Every structure is written in structure tokens, then in C-alpha cells.
Amino acid sequence: MTSGATAPGQEAEHHAPPAQVDADIIAHELIATTTNASRKFKTIAWVLGIFGIIGIVALVLKFLDQGSDSTKWGYVAALVSFLLSITGGAPMVAMAPVMAKANWVRPVTRIASIFSFAGVVTIGMLIPLVAILPPLVTEGARRRTIWMEAPDYSPHIWSTLGLVLLFITGIMLFYSAALPDFAAMRNHSTGWRQSLGRVLARGWIGTDNQWRTLRMRIGMFGTFYFLILVFVNFLITTDFGQSMVPGWRDAIYPMYHTISSFQAGVAGIVIALWVARRQMNLHKYVHLDAFWSLGRLLFALTLLWVYFFYSSFIVFWYGRSANDIATLNLLVKGPMIYAFIAGTVLIWFVPWWILIWNKVRRGVNGMMIGAVIILIGLLLDRIRTFVPAWSVPPERIHEKWLTVIPETVYPSLFDILIMIGGISLAAMIVMLMTRVVPVLSVWQVQEFNLLAKPIKYVRGHATLVAKPD
Amino acid sequence: MQQRRELDQSYTNRKLLNGQLDTPKWWAPTVTGLGILVVIGLLVIAMMVNKGLGVTGLGRPVYWGLFITTFVFWVGISHAGIMISAILRLTQAEWRRPVTRAAELLTVFSLLTALVFPLIHAGRPWRIAYWITPYDIGRGIYPNIRSPLIMDPVAIGTYLTGSTLFLYIALLPDLGNLRDRTTGWQNAMYTVLSLGWRGNPRQWKMQTVGGILLSALMLPIFVSVHSIVSWDFAIAPAVEGWHSTIFAPYFVIGAVHSGVSAVVTMMALMRWLWKWDDFIRPEHFDALARLLIVVATGWMAFTFLELIFAVYGQDAPEIALREMQMFQWPWNLLFIIFLLTGYLIPVPMWLFKRVRTNIALMFWTSILVNIGMWLERFLIIVPGLARRTPFVYTWEAYRPSAVEWTIFIWSFCWVTFLMLLFSRFFPLVPLFEQKESQVFTEDVTIGRAKVPAIVREAD
Numbered sequence: 001m002t003s004g005a006t007a008p009g010q011e012a013e014h015h016a017p018p019a020q021v022d023a024d025i026i027a028h029e030l031i032a033t034t035t036n037a038s039r040k041f042k043t044i045a046w047v048l049g050i051f052g053i054i055g056i057v058a059l060v061l062k063f064l065d066q067g068s069d070s071t072k073w074g075y076v077a078a079l080v081s082f083l084l085s086i087t088g089g090a091p092m093v094a095m096a097p098v099m100a101k102a103n104w105v106r107p108v109t110r111i112a113s114i115f116s117f118a119g120v121v122t123i124g125m126l127i128p129l130v131a132i133l134p135p136l137v138t139e140g141a142r143r144r145t146i147w148m149e150a151p152d153y154s155p156h157i158w159s160t161l162g163l164v165l166l167f168i169t170g171i172m173l174f175y176s177a178a179l180p181d182f183a184a185m186r187n188h189s190t191g192w193r194q195s196l197g198r199v200l201a202r203g204w205i206g207t208d209n210q211w212r213t214l215r216m217r218i219g220m221f222g223t224f225y226f227l228i229l230v231f232v233n234f235l236i237t238t239d240f241g242q243s244m245v246p247g248w249r250d251a252i253y254p255m256y257h258t259i260s261s262f263q264a265g266v267a268g269i270v271i272a273l274w275v276a277r278r279q280m281n282l283h284k285y286v287h288l289d290a291f292w293s294l295g296r297l298l299f300a301l302t303l304l305w306v307y308f309f310y311s312s313f314i315v316f317w318y319g320r321s322a323n324d325i326a327t328l329n330l331l332v333k334g335p336m337i338y339a340f341i342a343g344t345v346l347i348w349f350v351p352w353w354i355l356i357w358n359k360v361r362r363g364v365n366g367m368m369i370g371a372v373i374i375l376i377g378l379l380l381d382r383i384r385t386f387v388p389a390w391s392v393p394p395e396r397i398h399e400k401w402l403t404v405i406p407e408t409v410y411p412s413l414f415d416i417l418i419m420i421g422g423i424s425l426a427a428m429i430v431m432l433m434t435r436v437v438p439v440l441s442v443w444q445v446q447e448f449n450l451l452a453k454p455i456k457y458v459r460g461h462a463t464l465v466a467k468p469d
Numbered sequence: 470m471q472q473r474r475e476l477d478q479s480y481t482n483r484k485l486l487n488g489q490l491d492t493p494k495w496w497a498p499t500v501t502g503l504g505i506l507v508v509i510g511l512l513v514i515a516m517m518v519n520k521g522l523g524v525t526g527l528g529r530p531v532y533w534g535l536f537i538t539t540f541v542f543w544v545g546i547s548h549a550g551i552m553i554s555a556i557l558r559l560t561q562a563e564w565r566r567p568v569t570r571a572a573e574l575l576t577v578f579s580l581l582t583a584l585v586f587p588l589i590h591a592g593r594p595w596r597i598a599y600w601i602t603p604y605d606i607g608r609g610i611y612p613n614i615r616s617p618l619i620m621d622p623v624a625i626g627t628y629l630t631g632s633t634l635f636l637y638i639a640l641l642p643d644l645g646n647l648r649d650r651t652t653g654w655q656n657a658m659y660t661v662l663s664l665g666w667r668g669n670p671r672q673w674k675m676q677t678v679g680g681i682l683l684s685a686l687m688l689p690i691f692v693s694v695h696s697i698v699s700w701d702f703a704i705a706p707a708v709e710g711w712h713s714t715i716f717a718p719y720f721v722i723g724a725v726h727s728g729v730s731a732v733v734t735m736m737a738l739m740r741w742l743w744k745w746d747d748f749i750r751p752e753h754f755d756a757l758a759r760l761l762i763v764v765a766t767g768w769m770a771f772t773f774l775e776l777i778f779a780v781y782g783q784d785a786p787e788i789a790l791r792e793m794q795m796f797q798w799p800w801n802l803l804f805i806i807f808l809l810t811g812y813l814i815p816v817p818m819w820l821f822k823r824v825r826t827n828i829a830l831m832f833w834t835s836i837l838v839n840i841g842m843w844l845e846r847f848l849i850i851v852p853g854l855a856r857r858t859p860f861v862y863t864w865e866a867y868r869p870s871a872v873e874w875t876i877f878i879w880s881f882c883w884v885t886f887l888m889l890l891f892s893r894f895f896p897l898v899p900l901f902e903q904k905e906s907q908v909f910t911e912d913v914t915i916g917r918a919k920v921p922a923i924v925r926e927a928d
Binding site: 145146250255450451457464466 | 689696700703713717771774775777778779780783923
């Protein structure tokens with residue numbers, strides 16, 4: 001398995017110093033990627049778009065048909081959580097290494113920040129859930145909530161606002177980092193792209209002051225984005241998850257969700273990079289070093305996932321209080337046992353076994369397979385927690401703990417169409433954005449080449465990496 | 470910012486071996502003073518063992534007090550070594566080089582100290598023989614393998630073994646260096662300890678691979694140790710405030726916070742005492758402070774989650790406990806000091822570069838962090854037991870006795886004593902790391918700017 005995951009030439013390429021390409025050629029070639037869409041690309045975008053429209057129609061029909069029964073909305077809640085994880089996690093994953101001055105991440109940042117745009121699908125899917133989510137107090141009884149004595153519709157308002165704020169901050173982060181590329185489009189592109197570049201570049205000419213401001217903005221929005229992401233994960237997991245189950249009190253769950261969100265973000269970036277490298281012929285710029293570093297990150301996050309899961313599980317398992325037993329019966333042993341087993345195998349065991357091998361992490365295909373498996377596992381894991389949570393009847397939501405474990409809720413045709421549609425729509429938005437801006441950041445690729453020089457060192461090759469303050 | 474200086478190898482040898490080849494004047498009186506305090510502490514421990522736990526403030530219902538708090542505290546400090554040495558080695562952080570040895574050393578000595586506390590806390594330390602050789606096995610009396618008394622020593626013992634190996638492997642090149650510069654019994658000692666180190670390519674390769682392998686192997690142990698310690702509390706639903714799923718990562722990140730702060734304290738002392746200004750530079754404090762900002766903020770987020778989910782359950786006993794912990798005298802005072810010293814004072818200060826590169830300020834803020842982190846453990850452990858509950862038939866407030874405070878102070882003297890003793894025979898800053906950093910760093914010219922650069926393997 002491992003030896004087959006790496007093509008024969010790839011290892012040699014990995015050991016070679018990074019390609020030194022002229023800055024003008026980089027600008028020319030990367031801007032050209034926005035215009036030369038292949039027929040395959042267009043077909044896939046159309047298919048995804050059609051699936052997306054079917055998904056939206058299914059969502060509307062489901063709302064009209066089952067809008068009064070919250071127990072039927074678990075799969076939509078799982079989808080919202082899944083989309084939040086990928087579209088919210090990816091930009092952060094790209095930002096953290098930038099702040100740590102990691103050079104390999106420079107060609108990756110654009111593709112990661114484009115995921116923010118797909119956050120609009122998450123907001124769209126959340127709207128019916130907000131309408132269906134029970135208020136904090138029904139018939140005089142108040143359910144367990146982080147909102148304590150706050151107004152009854154606090155979760156509805158603040159979760160929505162949080163998600164919208166995350167979306168806006170993600171766009172701001174993208175835009176802050178894309179300014180020099182808009183200027184490059186203004187100078188090198190034609191037609192509507194040139195006009196768009198002219199408007200969005202806002203007079204960028206690359207003075208020292210502009211560069212300083214740009215870096216400050218990226219740092220500021222990156223920090224702000226991270227804080228909002230953690231906050232939104234906290235809100236969604238508690239208001240749309242834990243709070244729906246009487247007795248489920250799991251302090252680690254928001255962090256567990258956030259960590260798996262980073263894991264999903266890295267997996268999403270790996271798949272997008274694979275597409276950019278293979279389908280858009282960007283071998284020259286998407287260096288294997290990026291896959292190697294992302295592989296290590298993904299491996300670490302996979303281990304972290306199991307650590308967070310186990311930290312929670314062991315406390316319930318050993319605790320054996322009525323709360324603990326009911327929670328385990330609902331989320332692990334009970335109606336979602338198969339989703340739990342399959343999810344754990346796919347999100348942790350299989351990727352762990354794949355990514356542990358250096359040869360896989362140095363390759364492209366093995367990494368892509370690992371990333372796809374992780375995303376399938378993540379979807380199952382979200383189904384494992386959100387579907388049982390929403391399957392608790394509203395009349396039992398205020399109890400001290402769950403006395404009757406609900407039956408397994410299987411997805412209806414609506415649910416399947418909504419899930420396929422939601423994911424397709426998100427993927428289509430990411431694809432379409434690569435028609436608007438270069439899929440790799442022009443200035444960051446240029447900087448990558450400027451700062452990393454191949455040198456001869458003793459009897460071998462090495463890279464001299466400059467680390468400007 | 471890079472304050473790298475061109476230092477030739479003989480200067481590096483002379484300066485960094487000044488603890489071994491040219492012992493500073495303050496060393497002997499300081500070690501003697503500390504030795505006296507250590508002996509006093511040992512006598513107090515002996516007295517406590519002789520008289521029994523009645524000489525402590527422990528009593529129904531608070532049986533876990535200052536000793537267990539201090540045990541958790543030292544286990545936390547031990548996380549410095551692996552955080553600094555293993556993680557930063559794996560991530561190739563160049564600034565780690567002068568810090569690694571001190572951090573690894575702190576790990577080993579703080580673990581040794583931590584192990585003392587459960588032992589004396591149990592009251593009859595000679596009964597450790599039952600764990601090691603359960604001679605009553607014929608009568609069906611086994612050690613309870615689910616007991617923290619088994620889990621903790623096993624976890625800590627594994628960590629201690631790994632950390633000692635880690636420290637020793639990194640020490641080998643320096644031992645070879647010392648062997649070649651000493652005579653008499655010292656030469657004999659270094660000859661034995663250096664295991665025939667000659668510095669040939671094969672030895673260097675094995676030493677590097679050994680270090681990287683141990684780094685990767687130690688990481689899961691590093692995480693598991695404090696997780697297991699946290700589960701001593703978290704799997705007990707009977708005590709309010711303890712039964713929380715977040716405890717494992719919360720304890721681990723808290724441990725990293727306190728451990729890295731302790732390294733900052735040590736680095737400042739090393740720079741002042743041995744005059745290693747050329748090696749331990751403001752840029753190292755700057756990097757550590759930046760790391761601490763991230764770690765401390767993560768730790769604060771966990772603290773917030775721990776508190777909010779305690780109240781989230783809306784169980785009356787849990788809420789009563791939190792009210793007591795945060796709003797009732799004297800716990801409220803401790804809680805405020807914990808928040809101020811653990812986060813609210815140091816972290817906003819570290820946001821300013823001027824503070825991050827001021828060694829005196831870094832020294833004092835790192836001490837503040839560890840005051841806060843010790844209080845954090847105390848506030849987790851004691852109030853849950855001390856709260857008056859309906860089914861406790863006797864109840865009294867817990868007030869640590871003079872014996873407990875003496876043993877607590879002894880632990881600090883003991884760790885410092887061991888560190889100073891080590892510094893007499895082994896270098897506290899790894900020489901080979903220092904020389905390697907000279908080789909691997911240089912300046913490159915990009916446009917009009919001179920930018921610091923690092924040589925990386927083209928892996």
C-alpha cells in the first residue's frame with residue numbers, strides 16, 4: 001500500500017530544491033489559471049450546481065413537510081456541523097503556520113482561505129434549524145443551557161450572528177491577503193477580471209507602507225478569525241448538540257469539535273491541493289513539501305482527535321453515574337453504534353495507519369486518499385452526535401437525564417438529497433472562486449521562491465530558508 | 470530579530486564549561502545552604518512518618534490537601550522538558566537550542582520530587598513494598614490496579630525513565646568534551662559516562678536519530694502522564710468539581726503553561742549566575758514569551774469551558790461549590806490571585822516586545838504564572854472536598870499545618886539543590902547544540918535587506 005502510494009519520480013522531486021521561477025512568469029501563469037477552465041472542470045461545476053439546486057429544493061420541501069417535528073432534523077444539523085468544520089477550519093489551518101513563519105505554507109494560503117466563501121452554504125442550512133430549535137423555556141420548564149437566565153431565543157440569535165460573523169471575517173481575511181493579487185490581475189488580466197482587479201486592488205502599488213499594513217491586517221484578521229471560530233464551535237456544539245440531550249454535560253465537546261474542525265480543514269486543503277496540482281497542472285508551484293508538511297499536521301490532528309474523544313469517553317465510562325450511562329447509551333452504544341464504529345475507524349484508525357508512513361506523506365495520492373477517508377469519517381462522527389441529539393423528543397428535553405433512549409433515526413430521501421446538495425454546493429463555490437482569483441496566491445508564491453534558496457551543503461543539497469521579522 | 474553572534478568554538482567551550490572547570494564562587498555556599506534546608510525537610514518528613522498524618526492539617530473530609538496539590542504541581546512543571554525539547558526539536562525551532570538541557574533537567578528532577586508526595590501522603594511509605602512485591606498474593610490480597618496509587622507511579626515512572634534517557638543521549642557529546650578536558654577521578658567518571666564518544670559520523674547519526682525517535686516516543690507519554698493524573702480526579706463523580714471530561718487536556722495545557730514558565734525562570738537565573746549573555750539572549754525570552762501567550766490563552770479557554778460547563782449542569786451541589794470557590798472567603802481571595810497571576814497580569818504584559826525582551830520582567834512574570842498554577846491545582850482539589858455536604862458526620866476546615874508547609878518548601882529547595890549539583894558536573898547549556906546553531910544560521914541579502922536564514926535539509 002505504502003510503496004504504491006508514491007509515484008517513482010515523486011521522492012526524487014521531494015528531495016530536490018524548490019524550483020526557482022521568475023516572478024513575472026509566476027504572475028502570468030497563475031493569473032492564466034483563472035481563464036483556462038477545461039471542459040471537465042465545467043462539467044463537474046455544472047453537475048455540482050444541479051445537485052446543489054436539488055438539495056435546496058429538498059430543504060425547502062422538508063421544511064414545509066416536517067417543519068414542526070424537530071426529531072427529523074438531525075441529519076441537517078450534522079451537515080451544518082460538517083460544513084462548518086471544513087469551511088471554517090481550512091482558513092485557520094492556513095493562517096496558523098503563516099504566523100509561525102513556516103515557508104511551506106505560502107502556496108497553500110489562498111486555496112485555504114477560499115473555503116471561507118463556502119461558509120454561505122452553512123448559513124443557508126442553519127436557517128431552518130434555527131426556526132425549528134426549541135426555545136430555552138417551554139411550558140415553564142427551562143432546559144440546560146450555557147445561556148443561564150438569558151432570553152429564551154438567545155441560542156437562535158447568537159449562533160446565527162456568530163456564524164455570519166465568521167463568514168464575514170473569513171472573507172475579510174481572504175480579501176486582506178488577496179490585495180496584491182488583485183493588483184496583479186489589474187496589470188496582467190483582461191476583461192471583467194481586469195475591471196474587478198482594478199476595483200478591488202484599491203490603488204495597490206506595493207509601497208513599504210502598503211506591505212506593512214497588509215501584514216498587520218492578515219495578523220489581525222487571522223487572530224480575530226481564530227477567536228470567532230472557537231466561539232462559533234462552542235455555540236453550535238452546545239446550542240444545537242448538548243443542550244438537546246438531557247444530562248449530556250461534556251465540557252470537552254466544543255474543543256473536540258474545534259480540533260476535528262482543524263482536521264477537516266487540513267483534509268479539505270489536501271484534496272483541493274491535489275486537484276490544483278493534478279487537474280490544473282500546477283506541479284511547479286504546489287511543491288511536495290506542502291503535502292509533506294500538511295501530512296504531518298494531519299497525522300498530529302488525527303492523534304489529537306482520538307485523545308480528545310478518549311478523554312471524554314473514559315470519564316463517562318468510569319463515572320457510571322445515571323447521566324454518564326445515559327449519555328454513553330445515546331451517543332456510543334445505542335442507536336448510532338454503527339456510525340460510531342465506522343466513524344472512529346475512518347476518522348482515526350485508517351488515516352493513522354495510512355499517514356504514519358513517510359512515503360505516503362511525501363506523496364500526493366496517498367495523502368488525498370487519507371484526506372477523503374477522514375472527511376467521510378468526520379461526516380459519520382457528526383451524524384453520530386447530532387442525529388441522536390435531535391432525536392430526543394422536545395417533551396423530554398427538560399428532564400434531568402435521559403430515561404428512554406430514542407430509536408435509531410435513518411436518513412429520509414430528503415436528508416440524503418440535502419446532504420449531497422449541501423456538500424456539492426460548497427464544492428462548487430470553491431471551484432467557481434478559482435475562476436475569480438488565482439488558486440495560488442501570486443505574491444506568496446513569489447515570496448516563497450525569494451526566501452527559499454537551494455544550496456550545496458557539504459556533500460548534499462540543502463535549502464537556505466530566510467526568516468524575515 | 471536575531472541577535473546571533475559569531476562565537477568561536479574555544480570561547481563556547483570555555484564559557485559553557487565554566488560550571489565544571491572553573492566553579493563560580495557563589496556555588497559552594499549556595500549548595501551548602503540549600504543542603505541544610507534539604508536535610509531539615511527530610512527530618513520533618515521523617516518526623517511525620519514517625520508520628521503519622523495527624524501532624525498535618527488533613528482530616529475528614531479533606532484528605533487530599535497540600536501534598537497532592539504539590540504533587541500535581543511538580544508533575545506539571547515536568548512538562549517543560551518534552552514541550553521545549555521534543556516538540557521544538559520535531560518542529561525544528563532554531564531558538565530552542567540553549568534551552569533544551571535545562572528543560573530536560575527540570576523534567577527529571579521535578580518528576581523525582583513529584584514521586585515523593587504520593588508516597589509520604591499515603592502515611593506509611595514502607596508499604597510501597599506491597600506494590601512492588603505483593604507478598605500477600607497467596608492470601609488473595611493484590612494491589613488494586615485501578616487505584617491512582619498504581620496508575621500514577623507507573624505513568625510517572627515511564628515518563629521519568631524516558632526523560633532520563635532523553636537527557637542522557639543529548640548529554641553524550643558534552644560528556645566526551647568534558648572527558649578530554651579533565652584529569653583524575655573526574656576524567657574516569659566522564660570516560661565511563663561518555664560511552665566511548667568520539668564524535669565520528671556514525672555516532673552523530675545515531676545520536677541524532679536516537680534524539681528524534683525519543684522525541685516522538687516521549688510525546689504520547691508526555692500527554693498521558695498528566696492525563697492520568699487528571700483522571701485521578703475526573704473519574705470520581707462523588708466530588709463536585711472533579712467529574713469533568715475536560716480535565717485531561719486542561720491539565721496537560723496547564724502543565725505546559727507552568728513548565729515553560731519555569732524554564733523562563735531557570736533561563737534568567739542561568740544567564741545571571743553563569744553570565745551566559747552570549748548564549749541565552751533576549752531573543753530566546755522573546756520566543757518563549759510568544760509561545761507562552763499562545764499556551765496561556767489556550768489554557769484560559771479551557772479554564773472558561775471548565776467553569777461554564779460546571780454551571781451548565783445546573784445541579785445545586787455543583788453550583789454551591791462554585792459559589793464557595795469563587796465568592797466565599799478565603800477561597801475568593803485565592804481565586805482572584807489565581808486569575809491575576811496565572812493569566813491577567815503576565816499575558817497582557819507579554820504582548821509588548823519590550824517586556825518579552827526584558828529578562829528581569831520575564832523572570833518575575835514567569836514566577837507569577839507558577840504561583841497562579843499552584844493555586845489552580847489547590848482550588849481544584851481542596852474546595853470540592855472541603856464543602857459541607859449533608860452526609861458527612863464530622864466536618865472541619867482544612868488548614869495546612871507547619872509540617873505541610875515545610876515539606877512544600879523543601880520540595881523547591883530539593884529541586885534547586887539537585888540542579889546546582891548537576892551544574893557542577895555537567896553543562897547546563899548543550900555545547901554541541903550551540904555550535905550546531907552557529908553552523909546552521911547565516912544572513913542572506915534580499916534586495917537591500919539583510920535577513921537571518923536557516924539551513925534546512927532538503928528532506
